[in-house]
Amino acid sequence: RLRKWQSRLRVSDAAERNLAFALSELDRIASQLKLPRHVEEEAARLYREAVRKGLIRGRSIESVIAACVYAACRLLKVPRTLDEIADISRVDKKEIGRSFRFIARNLNLTPKKLFVKPTDYVNKFADELGLSEKVRRRAVKILDEAYEKGLTSGKSPAGLVAAALYIAGLLEDEKRTQREVAEVARVTEVTVRNRYKELVDKLNLKIPV
Amino acid sequence: MVDMSNVKLRIENIVASVDLFTQLNLERVIEICPNSKYNPEEFPGIICRFEEPKVALLIFSSGKLVVTGAKSVEDIERAVNKLIQMLKKIGAKFQRAPQIDIQNMVFSGDIGMEFNLDAVALSLPNCEYEPEQFPGVIYRVKEPRAVILLFSSGKIVCSGAKSEHDAWEAVRKLLRELEKYGLIEEEEEW
DNA sequence: GCTTTAAAAAGTAAATT
DNA sequence: AATTTACTTTTCAAAGC
Numbered sequence: 001r002l003r004k005w006q007s008r009l010r011v012s013d014a015a016e017r018n019l020a021f022a023l024s025e026l027d028r029i030a031s032q033l034k035l036p037r038h039v040e041e042e043a044a045r046l047y048r049e050a051v052r053k054g055l056i057r058g059r060s061i062e063s064v065i066a067a068c069v070y071a072a073c074r075l076l077k078v079p080r081t082l083d084e085i086a087d088i089s090r091v092d093k094k095e096i097g098r099s100f101r102f103i104a105r106n107l108n109l110t111p112k113k114l115f116v117k118p119t120d121y122v123n124k125f126a127d128e129l130g131l132s133e134k135v136r137r138r139a140v141k142i143l144d145e146a147y148e149k150g151l152t153s154g155k156s157p158a159g160l161v162a163a164a165l166y167i168a169g170l171l172e173d174e175k176r177t178q179r180e181v182a183e184v185a186r187v188t189e190v191t192v193r194n195r196y197k198e199l200v201d202k203l204n205l206k207i208p209v
Numbered sequence: 210m211v212d213m214s215n216v217k218l219r220i221e222n223i224v225a226s227v228d229l230f231t232q233l234n235l236e237r238v239i240e241i242c243p244n245s246k247y248n249p250e251e252f253p254g255i256i257c258r259f260e261e262p263k264v265a266l267l268i269f270s271s272g273k274l275v276v277t278g279a280k281s282v283e284d285i286e287r288a289v290n291k292l293i294q295m296l297k298k299i300g301a302k303f304q305r306a307p308q309i310d311i312q313n314m315v316f317s318g319d320i321g322m323e324f325n326l327d328a329v330a331l332s333l334p335n336c337e338y339e340p341e342q343f344p345g346v347i348y349r350v351k352e353p354r355a356v357i358l359l360f361s362s363g364k365i366v367c368s369g370a371k372s373e374h375d376a377w378e379a380v381r382k383l384l385r386e387l388e389k390y391g392l393i394e395e396e397e398e399w
Numbered sequence: 400g401c402t403t404t405a406a407a408a409a410g411t412a413a414a415t416t
Numbered sequence: 417a418a419t420t421t422a423c424t425t426t427t428c429a430a431a432g433c
Binding site: 081082097101104105111112115147150152153154155156157158 | 325326327342344
Binding site: 222224225226227249252253254267268269270271273274275276277310312313314315337339342343344345347349354355356357358366367368369370371 | 424425426427428429430431432433
């Protein structure tokens with residue numbers, strides 16, 4: 001009986017140590033990404049729920065924490081790319097992506113709840129690029145038209161927003177280079193160029209020379 | 210009734226496990242396999258490629274095999290018989306016919322209609338869609354067990370089915386769900 | 400869990416030219 | 417900037433770590 005009691009103590013010890021480690025890792029990521037407090041709290045809530053449902057089994061605490069951070073950002077519409085999180089996490093983005101899809105499935109995080117409007121990405125990237133409200137509105141208009149014409153399905157949202165901002169910048173005389181928009185969106189210049197070409201072609205946009 | 214007349218499916222790959230019921234000395238097997246690789250440190254089996262029929266075989270010392278890359282069940286049978294003839298030359302004895310189990314079939318196909326995957330992901334239960342990571346919607350069918358990747362072009366990939374019939378059945382279930390949630394007839398109204 | 404093998408879909412990426 | 421090669425996703429068995 002004493003042994004059982006001791007092993008139970010050890011188990012709860014381990015559980016507490018794991019939780020403490022997880023929360024410190026969450027703190028580290030949240031502060032480096034400058035995440036709002038409510039996002040960090042949501043990530044912590046998701047993590048505790050994942051632990052309660054035994055979703056950590058077979059996965060590293062770090063990948064699950066990173067996944068919870070990404071999920072919290074998506075749920076609360078605070079745009080952060082998976083790349084940004086993977087940059088400061090010890091686990092690669094492939095592993096974080098797996099954990100993210102796994103907890104999303106098991107915590108009932110539906111595509112609807114996780115959907116982040118392109119507008120939110122527009123504001124985030126535009127902030128980093130120092131673009132005006134006028135350019136943002138133009139980019140959103142381009143994205144809306146692209147969606148209506150079926151040009152966005154299966155495409156990287158970040159790539160689409162990057163191209164829309166690039167075009168809007170040209171149209172509103174606040175040009176940013178493809179390299180600059182690609183960098184903030186975490187996609188390559190080739191992707192920006194491909195999306196740019198398709199949007200200009202299919203939406204009949206007249207780019208000033 | 211779900212209209213399947215415009216749906217196409219094409220076999221792209223078949224994976225089968227095979228039991229030859231004979232222990233094999235892999236060191237001797239390598240010598241008679243032309244394009245083969247054997248590094249016990251990284252993988253316990255011999256990796257052997259046939260050009261005709263075009264398949265890849267994983268040969269294990271237990272006498273069990275994994276045959277991949279086949280486009281038909283007949284290709285697998287031909288490959289297994291070809292390997293058996295080769296093994297007989299190095300003295301392997303075969304008391305009974307090999308047991309071949311189809312484990313996985315992969316199909317590419319077309320539903321014949323374009324899709325707004327955002328709309329599909331919003332209404333279709335139990336599906337995954339993360340365009341930042343992969344351009345298709347991932348849909349899992351429980352019975353028969355299979356997974357279908359649906360792209361905006363209407364092209365699909367069905368994997369995990371154990372027969373062509375099961376693959377068609379899985380696709381039929383996906384179409385039934387798409388229809389149920391009003392995602393089928395939306396041609397213009399995105 | 401991982402290792403190896405095959406195959407398609409469509410998007411993105413990286414290395415060459 | 418065009419080509420080529422390669423990786424993302426899914427499935428599955430084999431024997432062993």
